Amino acid sequence: MSSTHNPGRVAGFLYLLLVVLAPVRLIYIPSALYVRGNATATANNIATHELLFRLGMVSDLLCGTIVIFLTLAFYRLFKAVDQNLAVLVVILGGLLPAAIDFLNVLNDAAALMLVRGADFLSVFDKPQRDALAMLFLRLHHQEIVAAEILWGLWLFPLAILAYRSRFLPRFLGVWLIINGFAYLIMSFTGLLLPQYEDMVSNIVFPALLGEMAFMLWLVIKGAKPQPLDASASLSAVG
Amino acid sequence: MHPTDKAARVAGAVYLSMVVTAPFSLIYIPSTLIVRGNATATANNILAHETLFRLGIVADLITSIIFICVVLALYRLLSGVNKTLASLMVALVLVSAAVGFMNVLNNIAALTLFRGSDFLGVLDKPQRDALAMLFIRLHGQGNVINEIFWGLWLFPFGVLVMRSGFLPRILGVWLIINGFAYLTTSLTGLLAPQYMEKVSNIAFPVLFGELAIMLWLVIKGAKVQPFAAVAS
Numbered sequence: 116m117s118s119t120h121n122p123g124r125v126a127g128f129l130y131l132l133l134v135v136l137a138p139v140r141l142i143y144i145p146s147a148l149y150v151r152g153n154a155t156a157t158a159n160n161i162a163t164h165e166l167l168f169r170l171g172m173v174s175d176l177l178c179g180t181i182v183i184f185l186t187l188a189f190y191r192l193f194k195a196v197d198q199n200l201a202v203l204v205v206i207l208g209g210l211l212p213a214a215i216d217f218l219n220v221l222n223d224a225a226a227l228m229l230v231r232g233a234d235f236l237s238v239f240d241k242p243q244r245d246a247l248a249m250l251f252l253r254l255h256h257q258e259i260v261a262a263e264i265l266w267g268l269w270l271f272p273l274a275i276l277a278y279r280s281r282f283l284p285r286f287l288g289v290w291l292i293i294n295g296f297a298y299l300i301m302s303f304t305g306l307l308l309p310q311y312e313d314m315v316s317n318i319v320f321p322a323l324l325g326e327m328a329f330m331l332w333l334v335i336k337g338a339k340p341q342p343l344d345a346s347a348s349l350s351a352v353g
Numbered sequence: 354m355h356p357t358d359k360a361a362r363v364a365g366a367v368y369l370s371m372v373v374t375a376p377f378s379l380i381y382i383p384s385t386l387i388v389r390g391n392a393t394a395t396a397n398n399i400l401a402h403e404t405l406f407r408l409g410i411v412a413d414l415i416t417s418i419i420f421i422c423v424v425l426a427l428y429r430l431l432s433g434v435n436k437t438l439a440s441l442m443v444a445l446v447l448v449s450a451a452v453g454f455m456n457v458l459n460n461i462a463a464l465t466l467f468r469g470s471d472f473l474g475v476l477d478k479p480q481r482d483a484l485a486m487l488f489i490r491l492h493g494q495g496n497v498i499n500e501i502f503w504g505l506w507l508f509p510f511g512v513l514v515m516r517s518g519f520l521p522r523i524l525g526v527w528l529i530i531n532g533f534a535y536l537t538t539s540l541t542g543l544l545a546p547q548y549m550e551k552v553s554n555i556a557f558p559v560l561f562g563e564l565a566i567m568l569w570l571v572i573k574g575a576k577v578q579p580f581a582a583v584a585s
Contacts, residue, residue: 217502225494229487233390
């Protein structure tokens with residue numbers, strides 16, 4: 116199978132899948148359905164496009180699943196470079212973000228229940244239900260802001276591994292480190308100075324293309340761990 | 354007793370203990386205390402049987418802990434077959450356990466609202482009950498979401514059983530089908546909830562794959578061919 120020949124390309128394709136799916140809930144759903152500061156209009160949009168909203172939930176779950184497989188693919192690619200760092204990639208970039216992704220879907224589920232207004236919710240009038248739904252949509256966003264810390268942190272071990280690997284260009288490793296800092300800055304801005312959130316994400320946007328560049332490199336060029344001399348020199352050092 | 358055989362029986366015994374805790378919180382508590390669509394009746398039930406509801410919360414947490422122990426025991430049993438697949442199995446279960454733990458908060462929120470502590474006095478009782486009901490529903494949704502992992506981890510597990518050589522291949526196949534059943538139920542609940550009950554009824558017999566492997570591990574253990582196994 117080609118996967119055993121080129122583990123870098125496997126990771127690249129999983130990464131590509133993530134890059135395609137993540138914006139569905141992250142960017143498309145909010146821009147298509149949310150009306151800023153208007154709970155009623157937002158709720159009505161969600162009610163009329165319920166299936167789209169549900170697909171957003173499923174895409175979140177798919178992303179949560181993909182990151183597990185993606186980071187395990189990175190583990191396989193980089194374990195000969197430094198096993199400890201490769202484990203860190205799996206924990207920070209795969210397991211923890213996956214758990215958060217999955218839990219965050221519950222906020223969407225709550226919003227959807229309130230928008231649909233099941234019988235037992237009739238003790239709240241519609242504006243109240245819409246406002247509560249909006250609260251859960253906001254919480255969904257806040258959980259993303261919190262998760263951005265992990266989205267940034269996992270890039271540090273990944274970047275160091277790419278930098279040291281000798282089978283990937285070093286500038287990609289540097290770019291990934293900058294990308295990691297960008298996520299951390301975005302997260303802390305969202306938590307501490309939310310009024311600057313949009314401004315900061317516009318400024319750091321180019322840095323976030325580091326992951327894109329890394330992904331494209333893996334898809335197009337692939338990556339193979341150098342079989343003998345690299346691992347031999349490492350085990351000699353270790 | 355051969356070490357692999359012992360590992361198999363330990364894994365099976367730990368696994369089997371989930372048969373007590375999981376259905377208690379997944380089936381027994383909802384069916385005795387929750388009245389679908391009726392927040393007031395549910396509130397009365399839960400307040401009248403608060404300890405039972407709390408036991409459900411504890412059972413949820415214990416199930417997650419046992420789940421971690423099960424997968425570590427299975428890792429010990431099966432990592433020799435294929436370490437990558439065994440690690441994948443552990444990773445999927447760890448995430449599922451985290452989701453399970455956080456999901457308990459929904460039941461705790463419901464209980465807090467049903468009890469209506471002083472600070473919640475600004476909401477009248479029907480509103481508190483309705484909000485509590487919302488959190489009870491969310492707990493159910495949390496399980497629907499977690500079913501994805503309950504399904505996914507069975508794929509590496511099933512493949513490992515098939516390849517092991519010391520467990521019957523048919524059980525591995527059944528586990529994989531079991532995994533698909535969970536995924537189907539979960540995606541139905543998310544995308545087309547109106548068919549949820551129908552799909553769960555169809556999928557139900559398939560879910561006995563897990564019970565089958567538990568019982569096999571406990572009763573029959575692992576049949577290790579002394580030479581071939583060691584050589585491979």
